[in-house]
Amino acid sequence: MSNVSDRRLEVDRVSKRYGDTVALDGMAFDVRAGEIFGFVGSNGAGKTTTMRIILGVLAADSGEVRWDGAPVTLETRSRIGYMPEERGLYPRMKVGEQLEYLARLHGLTRADAVSAARTWSERLGVEARFGDEVQKLSLGNQQRVQLAAALVHHPEILVLDEPFSGLDPVAVDVMSEVLREKVAEGIPVIFSSHQLDLVERLCDRVGIVRAGTMVACDTVEALRASGGEELLVHAPEAPNGWADGLPGVSVRGHDAGRTVLALADGADDQAVLAAALATGPVREFARRRSTLTELFRHVVSTDNTAAGTAVGTTGERVQ
Numbered sequence: 197m198s199n200v201s202d203r204r205l206e207v208d209r210v211s212k213r214y215g216d217t218v219a220l221d222g223m224a225f226d227v228r229a230g231e232i233f234g235f236v237g238s239n240g241a242g243k244t245t246t247m248r249i250i251l252g253v254l255a256a257d258s259g260e261v262r263w264d265g266a267p268v269t270l271e272t273r274s275r276i277g278y279m280p281e282e283r284g285l286y287p288r289m290k291v292g293e294q295l296e297y298l299a300r301l302h303g304l305t306r307a308d309a310v311s312a313a314r315t316w317s318e319r320l321g322v323e324a325r326f327g328d329e330v331q332k333l334s335l336g337n338q339q340r341v342q343l344a345a346a347l348v349h350h351p352e353i354l355v356l357d358e359p360f361s362g363l364d365p366v367a368v369d370v371m372s373e374v375l376r377e378k379v380a381e382g383i384p385v386i387f388s389s390h391q392l393d394l395v396e397r398l399c400d401r402v403g404i405v406r407a408g409t410m411v412a413c414d415t416v417e418a419l420r421a422s423g424g425e426e427l428l429v430h431a432p433e434a435p436n437g438w439a440d441g442l443p444g445v446s447v448r449g450h451d452a453g454r455t456v457l458a459l460a461d462g463a464d465d466q467a468v469l470a471a472a473l474a475t476g477p478v479r480e481f482a483r484r485r486s487t488l489t490e491l492f493r494h495v496v497s498t499d500n501t502a503a504g505t506a507v508g509t510t511g512e513r514v515q
């Protein structure tokens with residue numbers, strides 16, 4: 197076994213078909229101990245399928261998942277904390293009983309299970325509902341319990357399928373804090389999300405999936421840098437086409453005096469400013485990098501014809 201901080205979860209060229217649908221096509225990435233990895237992609241891109249294969253609830257057609265250099269086994273899987281997209285709580289069981297039961301199922305003693313169930317319900321703000329049936333809780337509170345269920349057996353790895361969907365901002369903060377804490381303990385955390393602002397804020401690295409394949413995978417900063425630099429120019433009197441022909445500059449959009457320009461490496465922004473000033477006053481002139489959302493839209497819409505269904509659109513849930 198390697199040093200704890202060197203451990204990694206590796207998804208190595210995993211492929212999976214459902215009949216004629218290619219769900220995963222050589223999916224490959226790794227998540228390191230002590231890092232939060234954001235898994236993003238359009239609806240149907242293959243995130244849930246990948247997570248199910250990591251968990252072993254679904255078998256890959258080819259490829260391998262490894263933890264700390266060795267293929268993931270049933271025993272390893274029992275040490276993963278998993279939050280499935282379809283959620284998996286027993287609606288009629290009480291919150292506390294459910295958490296204790298799940299902890300016992302993972303091998304905790306009765307006393308440890310009771311204590312862990314209490315600790316995590318308090319930590320996630322559902323201790324007041326400890327004696328209530330899960331089905332009587334609001335969806336957001338059920339989701340808090342679901343995260344508690346993923347954590348209650350002291351997992352070594354966390355795999356969370358859309359843990360933030362439908363949560364109020366306070367719950368988002370609580371959950372983010374818990375994930376940061378787990379990562380600080382040296383646990384690798386992978387979660388999928390369509391909330392890209394959250395992913396941008398929380399993740400050490402991000403993987404963008406399209407049609408069952410990883411198409412971009414890096415730190416948020418590096419991904420944004422790869423989108424190049426843009427210039428936003430607000431020159432209210434500038435006519436359409438004012439920036440055409442400026443060297444190294446291409447126009448990405450022009451609306452009501454606001455123009456977004458892409459700059460090639462080494463392009464002279466002062467020449468752009470001079471051209472803008474020649475049209476009249478300039479109210480705003482700013483260089484900026486693409487946001488993760490802009491980059492995402494660009495990456496997932498580059499090729500819509502690849503395998504899989506429902507890929508190539510940014511999906512309504514992308515914010």
Ligand SMILES: Nc1ncnc2c1ncn2[C@@H]1O[C@H](COP(=O)(O)OP(=O)(O)OP(=O)(O)O)[C@@H](O)[C@H]1O
Pocket residue numbers: 214217218219237238239240241242243244245246281504505506
């Ligand atoms: N049980 C199944 N039977 C047939 N096709 C399936 C099944 N599960 C998933 N698929 C297909 O596999 C592909 C990948 O789906 P998956 O659920 O992994 O995507 P996802 O990225 O999690 O999407 P979303 O963001 O909508 O949750 C899609 O084309 C989907 O229609």
